[in-house]
Amino acid sequence: MGAHAYAVTNRLSGLAAGSFTWAPASTTNRAYLNDARMDKQMLVSAAAASGLTLVIDLGSVQSLVGFALLNHNAAVQKTDAAVRVRAADDAAITVNVVTAKAASTLYSTTVPKNKDHVLQFASVTKRYWELTFTWTGTVTNFSVGEIFAYSAATQLTRRSIYGSGESYEAIVTQVQMQYGETRGGFMGGPVRSLDLQWDDLTSSQRDELYAMHTASNFGATPFLWIPSYEAVATAAAVTEQEVIYGRLQSQTFHWAEKDFQLYQPGGFSIRSLGREAGA
Numbered sequence: 001m002g003a004h005a006y007a008v009t010n011r012l013s014g015l016a017a018g019s020f021t022w023a024p025a026s027t028t029n030r031a032y033l034n035d036a037r038m039d040k041q042m043l044v045s046a047a048a049a050s051g052l053t054l055v056i057d058l059g060s061v062q063s064l065v066g067f068a069l070l071n072h073n074a075a076v077q078k079t080d081a082a083v084r085v086r087a088a089d090d091a092a093i094t095v096n097v098v099t100a101k102a103a104s105t106l107y108s109t110t111v112p113k114n115k116d117h118v119l120q121f122a123s124v125t126k127r128y129w130e131l132t133f134t135w136t137g138t139v140t141n142f143s144v145g146e147i148f149a150y151s152a153a154t155q156l157t158r159r160s161i162y163g164s165g166e167s168y169e170a171i172v173t174q175v176q177m178q179y180g181e182t183r184g185g186f187m188g189g190p191v192r193s194l195d196l197q198w199d200d201l202t203s204s205q206r207d208e209l210y211a212m213h214t215a216s217n218f219g220a221t222p223f224l225w226i227p228s229y230e231a232v233a234t235a236a237a238v239t240e241q242e243v244i245y246g247r248l249q250s251q252t253f254h255w256a257e258k259d260f261q262l263y264q265p266g267g268f269s270i271r272s273l274g275r276e277a278g279a
Helices: 031-032 203-215
Strands: 005-007 020-023 040-045 046-050 052-070 082-088 097-107 117-134 138-140 146-150 163-178 180-198 223-226 244-248 254-261 264-265 268-272
Touching: 031 040, 040 264, 052 180, 052 244, 097 117, 117 223, 180 244, 203 264
Parallel strands: none
Antiparallel strands: 005 223, 020 052, 046 138, 052 117, 052 146, 082 097, 082 117, 163 180, 180 268, 223 244, 244 268, 254 264
């Protein structure tokens, strides 16, 4: 697997809904594609056929190195769902076309990872970008919670260690009756968290983690965490599609020098943003 990496700035942030053109489809709530939330979703009406395309006008020529597709249901409904990324000098995607990422079959077997995917590639500089979604048959009410495009991914030179793991939280309300019975209601989830541990870091490796904390404002700003970095135009392997869009859960950065010039930062968690109610 590649290095851990992260990105904080979404290059789609601030674009108007008219910057996103879907075809052939009728859509609602396109403004939800770049509102920094996953629970509010853009919907494609009724059944979406294979070959659904999204063209994004960045407004100016910009360099990108990846797209994250967050809280979407393509891979949930279709195990052969795939996405290709192209860029061009015109909105019709016909002039000086570059295939930034070959069609990549999206990881589809583990909940909730099957709703979030990242497609990484070497830097491409264009104004117009096209995402093409393919699958067999049709997808019912295709939805996307957020699309995150980034121009740089900061890599860490050291991976987390044994002892790291994951947790999944269900959002449940419970009421206890006077006679001792309880009633519960499932509100949503699972909400995924990554629990990361670190050890034997050099001072520069320790400072990389501190820079990540400050870049994400110690949890105030959601950011994209990429467990395995890559930068190729070929189809993405399963291990390079994993991504989590969330916030740091620790507002303190602590470290101890456990051996001469070897540092142990405290572990921390990255908790995914929540999805729509009931999911």
